Structures are given as structure tokens and as C-alpha cells.
Amino acid sequence: MAHIPVLGRSSQPELLVLHSVRIQGMADDDAVAVRFGLDRADTHELLLDDEAYGWVRRAAFGATAGWSLTDRGRAEDDRRLAEELAETGERAAVERAHKVFGPLNARLLRACTDWQLLPEQDDRLTPNHHTDPEWDARVLDELGTLRDELRPLVASLSSVLARFEGYDTRFTAALDRARAGQGEWVAGTGLSSCHTVWMELHEDLLSTLGIPRTEQRAG
Numbered sequence: 001m002a003h004i005p006v007l008g009r010s011s012q013p014e015l016l017v018l019h020s021v022r023i024q025g026m027a028d029d030d031a032v033a034v035r036f037g038l039d040r041a042d043t044h045e046l047l048l049d050d051e052a053y054g055w056v057r058r059a060a061f062g063a064t065a066g067w068s069l070t071d072r073g074r075a076e077d078d079r080r081l082a083e084e085l086a087e088t089g090e091r092a093a094v095e096r097a098h099k100v101f102g103p104l105n106a107r108l109l110r111a112c113t114d115w116q117l118l119p120e121q122d123d124r125l126t127p128n129h130h131t132d133p134e135w136d137a138r139v140l141d142e143l144g145t146l147r148d149e150l151r152p153l154v155a156s157l158s159s160v161l162a163r164f165e166g167y168d169t170r171f172t173a174a175l176d177r178a179r180a181g182q183g184e185w186v187a188g189t190g191l192s193s194c195h196t197v198w199m200e201l202h203e204d205l206l207s208t209l210g211i212p213r214t215e216q217r218a219g
Contacts, residue, residue, distance in 0.1 A: 006155075007162040009088050013038055015080045016163065017046040018055060021067050022077050023203045026059055028066040036163060064190070081208050090160040091209075097157050098205050104149055105202060111142045112187040112195045130183060143175050143186070143194055157205075164204065170197045 011019070020035040021027055027035070033043035047067055050056040055073030059066065069077065085091055118128035118135060130136055150168045157164035174194045177185040187195040206213060 006159050007165060008090070008158060008160040009084065010162045011036075011084060013042060014046060015077075015084065017043055018050055018069070018073060018077050019081070019163070019204075019207070021047075021050075021056055022069050022074065022207060023200045026061065026064065026066045026068045032067065077207065078210060082210055084161070085208060088160055093156060093160050094205070094208060097153055098209060098211075100153055101202070101205060104146060104153070105198070107142065108146055108195070108198050111139050111146070114139045114142075115183070115186045136183075139186070140175070140179055143178070147172055147175055154201075161208070164201075167197060167201045167204075 016036040016038060017032055020032045020038075024031060024035060029040060029044050029047060032038075032047065033040045047056060050073065051058075051067075053072075053076075054070055055076050056067045057070055059068040085094065114128070114135070116128055118126055118132060120126045128135070147168065150171055154164060154166075154168040158166075170192055171194055174185045174192055174197060178194065185191065185193045187193055189196065205211075
């Protein structure tokens with residue numbers, strides 16, 4: 001019998017649209033909708049509402065364009081997330097998950113660095129041109145171990161807040177593509193690579209608990 005995950009509180013679409021922009025940094029209508037499986041037309045209308053309130057703005061970076069959060073939008077997202085978490089009565093469970101996440105995060109960052117760099121005796125910042133299969137295999141093995149440790153973490157989080165569901169499956173899908181020879185799926189930008197999925201989860205955890213990134217770095 002297949003394991004059926006136990007999901008927690010479902011978030012309102014109004015929260016999910018604003019929060020989708022936040023965790024992605026910048027995203028167009030389709031990306032905002034797809035992130036949490038929302039209707040595209042409804043998402044577009046909610047984004048226009050958010051723009052009218054001054055919570056999101058249209059942004060462009062190079063050839064990439066989409067929506068980004070304003071300071072007012074971040075404050076509104078913070079308010080909604082805090083209210084939602086308080087209503088679950090399960091803040092302690094999310095805090096425990098964040099504590100588990102910390103050491104895993106350090107390992108993920110190291111693995112992505114090792115994928116991008118292959119230190120030599122006279123230069124520790126030598127780019128990894130992927131000519132050492134043993135080095136790359138070791139990195140992929142570490143990502144596989146992290147995937148296995150991510151699954152129970154995501155299960156515990158999604159049992160409190162359903163919007164945490166899927167981070168582990170998205171990470172697995174990216175890792176499968178990397179193992180099939182598409183190395184950009186380890187730490188590439190502009191796609192749901194292992195690194196991208198992981199950073200979205202990190203932002204989701206921090207914002208859910210109201211922990212500023214500056215405070216996180218200091219800790």
C-alpha cells in the first residue's frame with residue numbers, strides 16, 4: 001500500500017500568491033501559479049490586487065522579468081504567515097524542523113560548491129570542468145543522502161502546513177536529471193535545480209518562523 005502523506009493546514013490562495021513571489025525572488029504569472037498549483041487566471045487577478053496594494057511590483061533583471069515583493073509586501077506576508085502558524089498551534093514542530101535543517105543546509109551548500117569548484121593545490125577556486133568522475137560521483141552521492149534526509153523533514157513540515165509538501169519530490173526530480181547527465185540541475189539558476197529548490201525551502205522556513213536572514217547568518 002502506497003504511503004499517503006498527512007497534510008496539515010491548507011493556506012489561502014491570497015497568501016500562497018504573495019508567498020510564491022517571496023520564495024522565488026522574482027517570478028512571472030505562470031511561475032507564481034505553478035509553484036503551489038493555483039489557477040492561472042485567479043493568480044493573475046490576485047497579483048493585480050497585490051500590485052494595487054503596493055505589495056508586489058513588476059521587475060526585470062537582464063532578460064528575466066516578473067513580479068517581486070516590495071517591503072510592504074514582505075511585511076504583509078510576514079503578518080499572514082505569523083497568523084497562519086499561530087492558528088495551527090504547532091510552532092514548536094516547525095522550530096524543530098528548522099533546527100534539523102541547519103546542519104543539512106551546511107552540507108547542501110558544501111555539495112553545491114564542490115560541484116562548481118574543483119580545488120587545485122595552487123588555486124582553491126578552480127572551476128570544476130567535470131573531468132573527474134569520482135569527484136562528481138561523490139557530490140551526487142552526498143546529494144542523494146541529503147534527499148533521503150529531506151523526506152522526513154518535509155513530511156513533518158507538511159503535516160503542519162500543507163504548502164511545504166513537494167520540496168522533497170522536486171529535489172529528487174532535479175537530482176535524477178543531474179544523475180542522467182544534466183549537470184545544470186545541481187546548482188543551475190533559472191530552473192528548479194537542487195540548489196534552487198533547497199533555497200526556496202530555506203526561505204519558506206525562515207519566513208514562516210519570522211527569522212530574518214541577517215539573524216540566520218549571524219547564528
